[in-house]
Amino acid sequence: MESCCWLILFMEHLKELEGKSVHDYYHQVKMERPIWVPGPVIVGAGPSGLAAAACLKQKGIQSLILERADCLGSMWQFKTYDRLCLHLPKQFCELPFMPFPKTFPSYPTKQQFLDYLKAYADHFDIKPALSKTVVSANFDHRCGCWRVKTTEGLKKEETEYVCQWLIVATGENAEEVVPSIEGMDEFEGPILHTSSYKSGTMFCGKKVLVVGCGNSGMEVSLDLCNHNAHPSLVVRDTVHILPQQMFGKSTFGLCMRLLKWFPVRVVDKFLLVMSHLMLGDTAQFGLHRPKIGPLELKNLYGKTPVLDVGTLAQIRTGKIKVCRGIKQLRKERVEFVDGKAENFDAIILATGYKSNVAAWLKSSEIRNGWKGENGLYAVGFTKRGLLGASIDAKRIAQHIQHCCKPSHLHIQSNYSFLHPSQL
Numbered sequence: 471m472e473s474c475c476w477l478i479l480f481m482e483h484l485k486e487l488e489g490k491s492v493h494d495y496y497h498q499v500k501m502e503r504p505i506w507v508p509g510p511v512i513v514g515a516g517p518s519g520l521a522a523a524a525c526l527k528q529k530g531i532q533s534l535i536l537e538r539a540d541c542l543g544s545m546w547q548f549k550t551y552d553r554l555c556l557h558l559p560k561q562f563c564e565l566p567f568m569p570f571p572k573t574f575p576s577y578p579t580k581q582q583f584l585d586y587l588k589a590y591a592d593h594f595d596i597k598p599a600l601s602k603t604v605v606s607a608n609f610d611h612r613c614g615c616w617r618v619k620t621t622e623g624l625k626k627e628e629t630e631y632v633c634q635w636l637i638v639a640t641g642e643n644a645e646e647v648v649p650s651i652e653g654m655d656e657f658e659g660p661i662l663h664t665s666s667y668k669s670g671t672m673f674c675g676k677k678v679l680v681v682g683c684g685n686s687g688m689e690v691s692l693d694l695c696n697h698n699a700h701p702s703l704v705v706r707d708t709v710h711i712l713p714q715q716m717f718g719k720s721t722f723g724l725c726m727r728l729l730k731w732f733p734v735r736v737v738d739k740f741l742l743v744m745s746h747l748m749l750g751d752t753a754q755f756g757l758h759r760p761k762i763g764p765l766e767l768k769n770l771y772g773k774t775p776v777l778d779v780g781t782l783a784q785i786r787t788g789k790i791k792v793c794r795g796i797k798q799l800r801k802e803r804v805e806f807v808d809g810k811a812e813n814f815d816a817i818i819l820a821t822g823y824k825s826n827v828a829a830w831l832k833s834s835e836i837r838n839g840w841k842g843e844n845g846l847y848a849v850g851f852t853k854r855g856l857l858g859a860s861i862d863a864k865r866i867a868q869h870i871q872h873c874c875k876p877s878h879l880h881i882q883s884n885y886s887f888l889h890p891s892q893l
């Protein structure tokens with residue numbers, strides 16, 4: 471019955487295809503009828519989506535990536551600051567089957583990472599369908615397929631794709647988190663999210679309040695300091711700050727090795743002793759540590775420790791001030807919860823990001839971070855960065871390969887000419 475339904479769809483689309491090139495089919499012609507994709511549809515052409523497409527390709531399974539931006543790796547392209555380098559050493563950030571070039575430094579720059587993503591897509595001949603925003607995805611129980619709707623361009627032209635497998639790769643950082651702070655409308659200076667911050671050049675000589683003390687907030691404060699701005703950092707919560715390197719090795723790499731031999735709590739104790747020796751007592755600067763150790767906290771709540779890239783030294787010299795939480799904003803003034811108040815020229819919100827999946831993926835659950843029901847998968851949602859995304863991608867490709875029933879494989883071989891990789 472199921473194969474029969476697929477066959478009907480296939481025949482309908484064959485008719486549609488007559489006289490049109492495959493390129494037209496995917497990228498130019500605005501179809502009113504759904505487009506049947508003879509393989510998984512991947513939503514998002516960031517590192518996770520590319521990794522998933524490459525792993526599938528290695529298994530001989532073609533896929534189609536739908537990406538809302540007009541390029542791949544859009545988060546890195548558009549939403550990151552100029553001085554950004556990978557926070558973790560390159561060996562922990564490479565995507566499956568292709569290491570970083572040997573000439574790249576241990577912590578590649580943002581541009582080098584983008585070059586790597588481009589080379590990765592070229593190597594595996596992955597050609598995402600760009601400028602396609604997925605606005606909804608529903609599992610249609612009648613035909614046992616996913617119906618994925620996209621919009622494109624100013625006119626929001628709609629296209630519907632039908633597929634058997636749906637892989638969510640829209641990332642944990644799809645939308646900015648913008649807190650609502652009392653008096654935000656009243657504040658006269660610019661208020662921007664770190665996703666729009668490029669460098670401290672335009673803030674030279676200005677007093678800037680950075681809200682949030684994660685990796686981005688700490689690094690943006692340092693960048694402002696390096697551009698002769700006067701940053702203050704709002705620290706509302708407790709935070710673990712660790713040195714980026716220990717004994718000349720990356721702290722992350724060291725943790726990975728130690729965790730093979732010792733339980734998390736023991737490794738946490740080691741990290742805290744070393745951090746104290748190398749960075750001193752961060753509480754004296756208003757940066758109090760959580761009661762739970764850094765790795766245990768990451769495991770339990772997904773909260774990533776800050777890897778210090780030089781910010782703490784500037785906090786110590788007083789060039790970066792630490793403030794308590796904001797109570798409210800006035801025209802130029804910021805009032806803090808501890809009763810202090812100060813004038814600022816600008817505010818930068820380093821308040822993080824959130825996923826957008828709930829807005830377009832209807833009534834579906836993803837278990838264990840990577841797999842749901844009815845051929846639904848997710849890559850890059852386990853709060854383990856690029857390493858986690860690579861693990862997910864391999865696992866998903868393996869699983870889909872096992873799910874390819876002989877009848878489906880037969881149909882797929884008939885469909886193969888439809889795939890965008892053959893454009």
Ligand SMILES: Cc1cc2nc3c(=O)[nH]c(=O)nc-3n(C[C@H](O)[C@H](O)[C@H](O)COP(=O)(O)OP(=O)(O)OC[C@H]3O[C@@H](n4cnc5c(N)ncnc54)[C@H](O)[C@@H]3O)c2cc1C
Binds near residue numbers: 516639644826830856
């Ligand atoms: C500043 C910063 C530095 C980081 N540094 C590291 C690091 O050094 N090492 C590490 O392991 N991790 C790092 N991470 C964490 C994480 O690995 C990266 O965020 C990585 O880019 C995640 O890849 P992704 O493909 O899952 O998500 P993204 O890179 O966010 O890609 C998701 C893609 O999906 C697209 N998309 C979203 N919604 C839709 C939709 N509805 N329809 C179509 N397309 C859509 C987006 O446009 C985007 O291109 C960092 C994160 C940040 C923010």
